[in-house]
Amino acid sequence: MSDLMPVRRALISVSDKTGLIDFARFLESRGVEILSTGGSAKAIRDAGIKVVEVADHTGFPEMLDGRVKTLHPKVHGGLLGIRGNAEHEAAMAEHGIAPIDLLVVNLYPFESTVAKGAGYDECVENIDIGGPAMIRAASKNHAAVAVVVDVEDYGVVKAELEANNGATTLALRKKLAATAYARTGAYDAAISQWFAKQLGDTFPRRVVVAGELKQSLRYGENPHQAAAFYVTGHQRPGVATAKQLQGKELSYNNLNDTDAAYELVAEFDKPAVAIIKHANPCGVAVGSDIVSAYKAALATDPVSAFGGIVAINRKLDGATAEEIAKLFTEVVIAPDADEAAVAAFAAKKNLRLLVTGGMPDPNEPGMTLRPVAGGYLFQTKDNGRVALQELKVVTKRAPSQQELEDLLFAFRVCKHVKSNAIIYVKNGTTVGIGAGQMSRVDSSRIAAWKSQEAATAAGLAQPGTIGSVVASDAFFPFADGLLAAAAAGATAVIQPGGSMRDAEVIAAADEKGLAMVFTGMRHFRH
Structure with missing residues (x-):
């Protein structure tokens, strides 16, 4: 036939x-x-x-x-x-x-x-x-x-x-x-x-994952890997809903990093900017407006910000776009952009400008999926948040009002940093980030070192960690990580608590005159 x-x-x-x-x-x-x-x-x-x-x-x-x-x-x-x-x-x-x-x-x-x-x-x-x-x-x-x-x-x-x-x-x-x-x-x-x-069955006996092809990608994480972008029926505001106003084609890594950046910046009600590199933030800040938040976020680590992703939780304006355009940036994502912002980027032919039409709800329940050999790991999305009244002061000194605000900000950023994560914050701005280390004390030291490098490059007399607060995504198993933060100039600490050596860590904080609060919630991100 x-x-x-x-x-x-x-x-x-x-x-x-x-x-x-x-x-x-x-x-x-x-x-x-x-x-x-x-x-x-x-x-x-x-x-x-x-x-x-x-x-x-x-x-x-x-x-x-x-x-x-x-x-x-x-x-x-x-x-x-x-x-x-x-x-x-x-x-x-x-x-x-x-x-x-x-x-x-x-x-x-x-x-x-x-x-x-x-x-x-x-x-x-x-x-x-x-x-x-x-x-x-x-x-x-x-x-x-x-x-x-x-x-x-x-x-x-x-x-x-x-x-x-x-x-x-x-x-x-x-x-x-x-x-x-x-x-x-x-x-x-x-x-x-x-x-x-x-x-109400979070994990039914059988689960099926389905998506619709949105974009075939040039390659995956590396050129020898094939890749494509699929979207689900639930269109959460972000990379799946984004309209690309300009720039070359998005890559696998662009999409992954942009998603991480946008989910982070959605955590904040105030005007906020997050700069992401390799799915980790290298600077996060809130401000009275977007341009001031961007400048503060960039100051955290301007070296790592080169070639990064910038996420904004407000309509992108011309003044902010002009500041961003001064540094090589791969992607800028925002809920919207005005004509002045679009014009400011017009000469940056390779810069991708994405507008999503809205911000994702950080409290919205959802699932994450990760493949393992022969199957998948599913878990509910980490949308845990700690409120002020849930903090437990465990040291002789209680945090000041400004320290409390910075501690909550730092712990929220922690959720989006690869573990082991240490975040130094001062006045609503990250001033040092240590990510993805096998040792928590190493993350603490790296964050302090990067803060010193940024201060030296900016011609400042001292690093931003002096007078800062510090957040740890999980408990300090020993006092060494906390002592490293104290040596960097931190004055207050937020951590989940729950270590067998909590008493030892609390005693070390008291000896250094630090205020410390426990959250009872950790934020591992692997």
Whole structure:
């Protein structure tokens, strides 16, 4: 049998009617008989295109509020019957089943119904039954039947029919079948996740991860690795919703770092800027406005900021853009940007400017996923926050009001720094960051050293760690890390507590005159 299969009859049933009329008119022009249902049939008929109602084709009326219309042997037999199989063809002839060569179906909008916050009953009514059943049937019989589930594929099918005198190739039908099964898989995944959420089942017996290709990337973390960017049905403001206003194509590392930067800057209500390098912050600050916050964040570590990612939690203005443009920056991401900001970056052809349309909610529940050999690790997103009244003062001296504000700021930044994490902060600005070390004392020393380097480069008499506060993402197992912070000039400490040597660490803090608070919550980030 030739791999070319002529299309003589098509069944169209779509909820998304984008491009429907043009495609139906094209099929009619090629002499294809069009079967259709409900709103699709009406739209086609209203356009003056000949269409046969599925109810007329099957001789069975649409019923139960539309729940039963395509679940009929004349539909599924027409899709599943094997061409060239004598037994199948005899059965189809006996029962008056006409072959269907092309199926065009997109499903009830379950995902968007859930996304808009619809009630339980409305969500259930938007679970498609007939659509997935037809898609799976047509895909199984791809040796003869072409199935289209995405409006983006109308053009591909039209081009193939034109090139092959009204026939499709086996290669295309296989590709369309693969796309179709992926669609029904993603659809069922969305439904199962919704049900689990309704039941309060965080970790159901089976879990399916689904996404839609947004961008094929040049390569992954390194040039020898292939990569692509997929987005989920839940469009959290950020890299998935971002519109790129200018700059060259985003890379895998750009996307990863930009996501980390935007999630960090979303933690703060005041105007805030975060500068990220290799998924770790090298400077974070809040200020009375964005430009002052940017200057303060940059001062933390201007050397590491070179070639970094800048995230902003306010509309980007021209003054801030002009400051950012003074340093080589890979990506700037903000909820919006004014005309002056766009103009300020116009000469920086390689700089990517992204606007997202909003800020992500740091308190929104979610899941993180990490692959391991043979499986995945799932966990709930770290959206833990410590409130002022939850802090436990464990030293003889209590922190001052300014120290308390800085301690809470530092601990919030800690959540976004690779462990072991040590963060020095003064007046709402990071002044030293130590990240990703195997030893907590090394993180403390590195942060202090980088602060001294920044001060020397800026011509300052002393580093920013003098008179700062310090945050640790987990408890100090020994007093050495705390003593290193004291030697750097820190006056107050925030840490989870819970070490067997807490008493030793508290005693060391008291001896150095430090104020220290325990949070009872740690923020490991591996």
